Amino acid sequence: MITLLRLQLVASLGLNYLLQPGKRGRKLGVLLFVLLSMAPAYTGFVVLIGRAYGFLAAHNLPFYDLVLTGMHALAQIMILFLGIPILYAALFQANDLSILLPLPLRPAHILAAKLGVAYVLELIAAAILFAPALFFHAHYARPGAVMLGSGALCLLLLPAIPLALCALLCMAVVNVPGIGRSKWVWHLGMMLGALGAAAGMMMFTNSGPQVDLLDLVQAKMQQVAQMGRWIPGSVFAMRALALPGAEGLLNLALYGAAVVGWGVLLLAAGERLYIRPVVRGSGVAARRRRRADPLHAGSFLTTYVRKELACTLKDPAVAMNAVGGYLSVPILLLMYTILKIQTKGQVDVVGQLAQAAHSPLLQRALPFVVVGIALGLSFLGTSSSLFAASYSKDGRRLWLEKTLPVPAWTLFLGKFLFGMGLVTSLNAVTVVVAARVVPLGVGEWLYILLLSEVVIAANGAIALLIDCRRPKVDWKDTVQAVKQNVNVLLAFGATTLTLLLNGMLLAATYRLGLPASTLYAQLLAINGLLLAAVLVAARSLCRGLERVSV
Amino acid sequence: MIEIREARKQYGDQVAVQTLNLQVNDGEIFGFIGPNGAGKTTTIKMTVGMLRPDAGSIRVNGIDVWQEPLLAKQCIGYVPDNPDVYEKLTGLQFIRFVADAYRVPLALRRQRTEELSAAFAMQDALGDLIESYSHGMRQKIVLIAALVHAPRVWMLDEPLVGLDPKASLVLKTMMREHANQGNTVFFSTHILEVAERLCDRVGIIHRGQLVACGSLDQLRTERSETLESIFMEVTEQ
Structure with a gap:
């Protein structure tokens, strides 16, 4: 059991790197860099806690226990947030059960070792x-x-306790027939859950009556502690932290008993909900879903676009990274709505934007606003891995493309058309939403859509070309292909450069005092020419795929 | 027919294949054997147009693979050593994808898919996502897709790995029938008994060099009694 826990810790945290002289320095360097970059924010946090205590001491307010229990509750809530992705990854994405189950280990030991790794990670975060x-x-x-x-x-x-709750939730959801193993359900569920919980917490902490500054710390900490008490069993920990003498010790003992109880329940449920379904092979059965799919004949380009669609949208890691910046649109809208509700309409960014749009100053600068929005939308469309990891996401499967009697240009075109189809639909939706926020004319919005599409197409073609020439083919998980891919960074650099050039052109036009129509036509023509040039170059350069070793 | 002339491939400092000359004739099953890392897969990859040789030429049915790649690929059916395929497609979607690339007419693709999926007992699994397939099923779907366009030249890199005994027998029978019809089958294997029983000619590659090549009778006359002893003899040098 201890050996298993040690092995899981070494494997999960990559501790072996620290034993290899060649890699130790680099890894420690990275660790040091991460710690140093986080140090200012953490120092600020520690100072804030110190100030809160100092404030209470300065005003003779006897609420020290509230701060302590509040922080305990906050740490538990944070573990509830972080625990689900960590446990889902440890339990259901590690793919090591095929190695562990044949070994003479008790199922409870396997589960305990896996949970132990998550516990260590969460303990660090809690501390x-x-x-x-x-x-x-x-x-x-x-x-x-x-x-x-x-x-x-x-x-x-x-x-x-929060980890036990997370683990039970993960195991319960995974066992829901049909959808429990869908990566989409997990990705969307976690995202919406985090957003909903954050919004709920904000609304709860703002729901109390208006209080003076002196009472604010007490009021907020009471609310946080109240949330902490919703976690079953945690109330004893809070009492142990707040009550003196025997009563505190009794609550500590009760807290320990609650922890043991949750642990026993988790191990018992884990054997039933985690190990037994794997032994029964229900995961494989769940993945087998019959689809009616006639054997049509069609053009390869259409089939290829369809294949791209399936391989992108059915894999949440690929899809979420492919839609990239567009994800921020619904999040921004949600934040706007929360902010407006919280402030009872006092903070209304959209309303202020609408007012500003009618101001004489903005009317004079309208062409620049139009072009600015178009370039902003282009940035949303290209700041993703959609084009820049399009070949990489196929990885070793590129053997197929390389052996099929299909020109490299057709493959490039298939990927490009698919990417543009996806981006155009998202871009159009964003334009429609933005049109309701920023009161510009139909003509202006059509131009914004057109210019952003041309810029996205040019940058997308550049990104695709980069990935075609040097795809990342060695990866174990598509997340590595789309996230840990230098091509995405290179493409991002190219996009930034293109947008910078557009910005410089915009500034030059402003100085020359050219009319709006000239500005619009000029930018469209230049970006159109760039797109044409990239596509012409890509026609021959995409043959570089030949040299890629798979 | 496959003609490999003076083909050479090097990865950095390591020579994978050194000056290989080999001809595989029509109507022949050619078994390509050798130790791990001997250059089998590299040779096959160069022949199917996946890996450009540093020197030399490779022709398939008279077409230079690197001068006319699309024409050459049209007559090859390739099965890689590792059945890595798009997991998010169903078996049928994958076959359709490959068939569209080879422009296989609808009637032929239907007929071939039915025949091949029946032969490999895959009819019931074609509608499932490939991610739910076992290793053997993935190997079968790759085989079906590779043969759906009825290629004249089969290039199979360890095709029997992962197949159940029945599917293995079916494939071996198909290989024999295909060769008997005047076509070419080139396959690599580590199972010497299969090579001994199935192949018309055998080539043994060792450290990138073809160290023995010929019919089994020829090799037996020149060297040892069994393929196993011949293999041990030429690869221990």
Whole structure:
């Protein structure tokens, strides 16, 4: 069991790199860089906690326990947020059960080792959040050694209950027939869940009555602690942190019992919901879904576009990275709505935009606003892996493309047309939404759509060409193909350069005082020429796929 | 017919195939054997147009693979050593995809798909997503797709790996029938008994060089009694 946990930790955290002299320096360097880049934000957080305690001390407010229990609750809520993706990955994406199940190990040990890795990770996260509060509590409240020991124990046990809840939820959802194993359900569920929970928390913490500044800390911490108490069993930890003497110790014992109870329940349920379905092979059965699909004959280009559609949209990792910037549109709309509701209409970005659009200043600068929106939309359309990882996402399967009697240009065109089809539909929806927000004329919006499409097409073709010449074919998971792919960065650089050139052209036109129609025509023509040039070049350069070794 | 003339391939400093000369005739099953990393897959990849040789030429049915790649590929059916295929497609979608690339007429693709899927017992699985297939089923779907356009030259890289005994027998029978009809079958294998029983000629490649080539009778006369002993003899040098 201990060996298994150690192995899981080494494999999950990549600790072996630290033992290899060649790679140790680089890995430690990266770790140091990450720590240093996070240091200012974390220092700010620690200072904030210290200030909160200092504020309470300065005003003789006896609410130290509220801050401590509030931070404990906050850490638990954070683990609930982070736990689901971590546990889903550890339990259902690791693909190591085929190695572990044949070994003479108890199912509970396998599950416990996997949960142990998540526990260690979450404990680090919890300590980062809770330890500063414990430190300042010891400094300002002088609670005594027993209370501090209780606090340390509460910290050590902190991830247990939220992780158990996350694990049970993951296992329950995966076992829902039909949809439980759909990656789409998980990706969308996690995204919508996080957004919904964040919105819910914001609305809950803003729902209380208006209070003075002095009461604000107390009111907010009470609300956070209230949320923490919704996690079954955690109430004992909060009482252990707040109550002195025997009562506190009793609550600590009850908290320990609750943790053990959740652990036993999780291991029992895990054997039934996690190990047993794998042994029964229900995952494979769930993946087998019959589709009626007649054997038509058609042009290869159409078939290829259809294949791209299936291979992109059916894989959430590929799809989510492919739609890239467009994901921010619904999130922004949601944030706008929350902000408007929260402030009871006082903060209304859209309303202010509409007002500004009618101002004389903006009327004078209209052509620049139009072009600016078009370039912004182009940025949304191209800041993704859709084109830049189009060949990479096929990976080793490119053997097929390379052995089929099809010109490299047809493959390029298939990928390009698919990408443009997807982006055009999303771009059109975004334009329709934006048209309701920014009051421009129909002509202007049509021009925005046209110019953004041309710029996206030119940049998309460049990105596709980059990926065609040097695709990343060695990967284990499509996430590696689309996220850890330098081609995406190269394409992003090319896009930035193109948009910068457009911006410079815009500035030059402004200085020359040319009329709007000239500006519109000029930008359209230049970007159109760029698109044509890239496509002409791509026709011969895409043959570079030949040299790619698969 | 396959003609490989002075073909050479090097990966960095490592020579994978050194000056290979080989001819596989019509009506012949040619077995290509050799230890791991000997250059079998590299040779096959160069022949099917996946990997450009550093020197030399390769012709399939008289067409230079690297001068007229699309024409040459049209007459090849290739099965790779690892059946990596698009997991998000169904078996039938994958076959359709390949058939469209070879422009196989509807009637022929229907007939071939029915015949091949029946032969490999895959009819019931064609509507399933490939991600749900076992290794053997993936190998079968790749075989069906590779043969759907009725190619004259079969290039099969370890095609029997993962196949069940029945499918293995079906494939071996098909290979024999295909060769008997005057076509070419080139396949690599590690199973010497299969090569011994099935092949008209055998080539043994070792460290990128063809160290033995000929019919089994020829090799037995020149070297040892069994293919296994011949293999051990030429690869231990």
